[in-house]
Amino acid sequence: MDLNIIQKHFNLEILVYLSFTKEHTFRAFGSDGKNLPIGACIDDPIDKNSFYLITQKNDSPLKIRILSNQPGLSKALIKHYIFTQCFCNQITLESDPFPSTLMYAMKLAQKAVNVIEALKKNSPASFSGNAEDNARYCNKAIAFQNIKYQCMDIEDDDKDEDVENVKKVKSRKTSKQN
Known part of the structure; x- marks a missing residue:
């Protein structure tokens, strides 16, 4: 990195x-x-x-x-x-x-993994449909969970990607309300 x-x-x-x-x-x-x-x-x-x-x-x-x-x-x-x-x-x-900041990161990563697993199980439509995106986010959470330092790609398009994910979530919420 x-x-x-x-x-x-x-x-x-x-x-x-x-x-x-x-x-x-x-x-x-x-x-x-x-x-x-x-x-x-x-x-x-x-x-x-x-x-x-x-x-x-x-x-x-x-x-x-x-x-x-x-x-x-x-x-x-x-x-x-x-x-x-x-x-x-x-x-x-x-x-x-481990230091508390690392312990908190582990707990947050475990929570993220649990949320992702629950979403996959209960509402598969909430995922983007792109298996590569979903796998990348799961892998990041698992990497922190196992306390293994891994070089994670920080790309310039991450900000655009987050904006797209927010748009998808908002569009799902509005479509469910209608």
Whole structure:
């Protein structure tokens, strides 16, 4: 994904672009053979832009890779911010495996998948009829749901596409009311 495209669509002064994964083989234990304490951070010796953060009491840390750090924030500040976000989900007093923004994205993606499945089942006419469009939107939701970073195409015609979808929804609503 081109960073210039992201900057064009998101006009923010601070842009730090990160990728998260728990799907790796790295395990971390203390010198006594027990799990490391929550909040422990291990820098990746191979990649200076990656680090592992222990977010829960288990041996599988969260791998974080800094893809872009435009304002030049320190790695310690980024680590601290991510770790504090693991306590913001407000469901339990313990930390979550992922930062709250990622947890909310997962929940929204799951809700989108559930809505799409319900629409397919209950009112198939509500879809555009173009299987490729429907599959693309489902795939985007599933990609966020699985916490896998995927380069999703951000095209200039997305805005036009959204306008067309709004027109279709409005026309369906007016035709149902008549």
